[in-house]
Every structure is written in C-alpha cells, then in structure tokens.
Amino acid sequence: MESKIYIIKRKEQITEDTIKLDLVPEEGNPIQYTPGQFMILTAPSGTKRAYSIASAPTQDVLEFAIKQVKGEFTSQLETMNEGDKIPVEGPMGPFIYNTCGEYVLIAGGIGITPMVSILRDRDGKSECEHVTLFYSSRTKIGLAYYDELREIDSRNENLKTIFTVTRETPEGWEYETGHVDEQMLKKYLTDLEKKRYFVCGPARMVDSFRELLKTLGIPEENCTFEGWNV
Numbered sequence: 734m735e736s737k738i739y740i741i742k743r744k745e746q747i748t749e750d751t752i753k754l755d756l757v758p759e760e761g762n763p764i765q766y767t768p769g770q771f772m773i774l775t776a777p778s779g780t781k782r783a784y785s786i787a788s789a790p791t792q793d794v795l796e797f798a799i800k801q802v803k804g805e806f807t808s809q810l811e812t813m814n815e816g817d818k819i820p821v822e823g824p825m826g827p828f829i830y831n832t833c834g835e836y837v838l839i840a841g842g843i844g845i846t847p848m849v850s851i852l853r854d855r856d857g858k859s860e861c862e863h864v865t866l867f868y869s870s871r872t873k874i875g876l877a878y879y880d881e882l883r884e885i886d887s888r889n890e891n892l893k894t895i896f897t898v899t900r901e902t903p904e905g906w907e908y909e910t911g912h913v914d915e916q917m918l919k920k921y922l923t924d925l926e927k928k929r930y931f932v933c934g935p936a937r938m939v940d941s942f943r944e945l946l947k948t949l950g951i952p953e954e955n956c957t958f959e960g961w962n963v
C-alpha cells in the first residue's frame with residue numbers, strides 16, 4: 734500500500750447529491766490500481782474514509798464520486814476546492830476484478846463507482862466475455878454516470894446495461910422500474926448459477942442480495958459483496 738499527496742484537479746457536481754473529484758499526484762507517478770479497488774482519502778480535519786475508484790487505470794486522473802450524506806467526511810466536501818491537497822492511501826480491496834471475465838454487476842445508488850471503473854477498463858475490448866449491469870436508483874436524475882454508461886453500452890456488444898428506478902416512472906423511460914429482484918434477474922439472465930456476481934451499494938441492499946443469490950442457488954464463491962453505510 735502506498736501513501737501520496739494528490740491535488741484536486743477538478744470538482745464537479747454530477748447529480749443533485751454527488752460530487753466527483755478528479756485527482757492528480759502532487760509529484761511523481763500515480764499510485765497503480767486495478768478496477769474494483771478503493772483508496773482511503775483524508776479530509777482536511779483528518780477524517781479518513783474509503784472510496785472506490787471510478788476511473789480506469791489508463792486514465793490520467795484518479796476519479797471518485799462521493800455521495801453527500803452530511804457525515805464527518807462528506808460535510809467537508811464543500812470546503813475542499815480545486816487546487817487543494819488531499820492525502821490518498823491505497824489501493825485496497827480484496828476484489829481484484831478480472832476485467833475480461835463474465836460477470837453480473839449489481840449496483841445500488843453510489844455503489845456504481847467500482848462498476849464504472851470496471852466498465853471503462855473493458856470498454857472496446859470485444860474479446861471480453863459478456864457482462865450484465867443492473868443499476869438502480871430512486872430517480873433517473875439520481876443515476877450517476879447515466880449518459881456515459883449508455884454510451885459504453887451502445888458501443889460494446891458484450892455488455893447489457895439495465896437501469897431501474899424505484900420511486901418514479903420517468904417520461905419515455907425505456908428501462909425498468911422497481912428494485913432488482915428475482916424476476917428481473919431471470920428476465921435478463923440465463924444459467925444464473927453459473928455466473929459470477931459483484932454486488933455493491935448500501936449495506937441493506939447488499940444484505941438482501943446475499944439472501945436472494947443464496948436462495949437462487951448461486952455458490953457463495955461466485956459472489957462478491959461490498960456494502961456501505963451511505
């Protein structure tokens with residue numbers, strides 16, 4: 734694990750409650766990582782929190798998308814500005830994603846960040862196996878990276894992206910509504926028990942998938958879960 738000072742190159746609001754930070758090393762080479770890993774960021778007060786990396790290793794910035802939940806770290810986001818220094822430690826995370834493998838990715842809310850890294854990394858690699866992404870949010874405008882994920886989907890035949898919103902039916906909506914459940918999985922997937930699953934999002938959602946995938950007979954070793962208190 735490495736520690737390095739980064740500089741906030743760009744800070745941008747990407748949904749009504751999500752801030753994207755693009756970081757570059759203050760000096761020297763960036764810390765190397767693989768898609769699906771996370772780093773520990775330190776806020777100005779010294780509070781440390783884990784954040785999944787949203788960028789792909791080939792990008793020249795280290796990107797994070799952070800949901801503002803008014804907690805110890807996130808309430809300091811307002812005071813963190815472009816040009817400021819931010820200590821970064823990592824990478825961490827037991828889940829080393831085989832970018833080209835066959836996966837079912839299930840993201841709830843800001844749990845999309847490691848999936849964005851993974852999908853950016855395999856973008857254009859037609860030799861990769863098929864991936865299905867289920868991405869749920871309460872509302873369409875709450876779907877971070879929506880436009881980019883649609884673009885990545887449209888140019889990769891080995892990717893199927895299913896967005897679903899749980900609190901509304903947007904006008905002209907061509908995707909799903911409601912939570913991802915057994916019925917929705919079976920609508921889009923065959924041979925469920927043979928696939929590998931990566932589930933990431935709020936802890937309660939992840940716990941319910943732990944149960945569901947078990948009920949569906951998916952071997953535990955085929956599942957990776959990352960639940961966050963957001």
Ligand SMILES: Cc1cc2nc3c(=O)[nH]c(=O)nc-3n(C[C@H](O)[C@H](O)[C@H](O)COP(=O)(O)OP(=O)(O)OC[C@H]3O[C@@H](n4cnc5c(N)ncnc54)[C@H](O)[C@@H]3O)c2cc1C
Pocket residue numbers: 771780782783784785786798799800801802803804805806807808843846847959960961962963
């Ligand atoms: C491996 C890993 C990867 C992660 N990746 C991401 C990521 O990519 N993006 C992301 O956004 N998060 C991510 N998280 C979650 C992140 O680490 C923090 O837990 C989250 O940002 C909340 O930190 P905080 O210090 O602001 O909240 P804390 O102070 O730690 O509070 C914890 C929770 O309490 C509640 N809370 C606390 N204070 C208040 C308040 N005043 N008002 C209302 N609610 C309150 C909030 O619901 C908050 O989520 C990840 C976590 C892990 C473990």
